[in-house]
Amino acid sequence: MTLGTPSTQAYGEPWYWDNRYAHESAPFDWYQKYPTLAPLIRLYIPHHHHRILVVGCGNSVFSEDMLNDGYEDVVNVDISSVVIEAMQAKYSNRQQLKYIKLDVRDMNPFQAGSFDAVIDKGTVLFRTLDSILCGNNSRQNATQMLHEVWRVLKDKGVYILITYGAPVYRLGLLKESCMWSIKLHVIAKFGSEGSSEQPVRELTNPVPLEESGSSVEDALGKNPDVHYIYVCTKVGEEIFLLNNFLCLYSTG
Secondary structure, eight states: OTTOOOOGGGGGOHHHHHHHHHHOOSOOOSSOOHHHHHHHHHHHSOOTTSOEEEESOTTOSHHHHHHHTTOOOEEEEESOHHHHHHHHHHTTTOTTEEEEEOOTTOOTTSOTTOEEEEEEESOSTTTOHHHHTTSTTHHHHHHHHHHHHHHHEEEEEEEEEEESOOHHHHHHHHHHHSOEEEEEEEEETTOOTTOOSOOSSOTTSOBOOOTTSTHHHHHHOSSOSEEEEEEEEEOOHHHHHHHHHHHHHHHO
16 A cells, blocks of 8 residues: 555544545445345345445446346446546446446435445445545444435335444434434455355345344344444335334334
8 A cells, every 4th residue: 555554533534535646546344345235135136227326436347247137227326536537437438337426425316216326345435335434524424324315215125334344333314314324234354256254144145134233143142243234225204103113013
């Protein structure tokens, strides 16, 4: 890495990423690559014609891999003009891939209910939830982002958040921000396609998730070396209240 090791808070500053992308043009995927996540993506986004928004795209090949897997309409946004211009030039001959400079706290160019799915593979400030939580005014900025994600999703659309944040750090924020029905999946960190290691848990098998998130430790043990994947389905108020009632009833 040519820019040295930044402080965690630097990940929350747009200037850092403009500078980084100006100096490092090689593609880089944060957390996981598409082949390791593909079974889950296919499960929750089963129709290739569905319109997908990837927030904090950076210079990842994740969206290219989605196209190669059959998806037909993938919109990518990032706060860094440097990386957006580079990606627009790189994929100028692939019309199914669109790249737009945008702050995810304010996605007014997109109408409400524009997307069937939003994918957030933790990257950088005003691009994804994890990086926003590294910056100043993190809670307020994260809530603004989640409200915008919820707004641009269609009813029953899915927000797929891949993060290092365990339920104790993420579940409350997600539940307080918007009306979601949430499932949790996990995948081993640094997973690679064709790895011979025994998976922590089958990727497509949800982890039992109670209101507090305490059930996760029972299922995975303390401090599991995993990335957490929250699959948040946008629901209306009536369904949201019904799900909460059923959850309370089942644990009562």
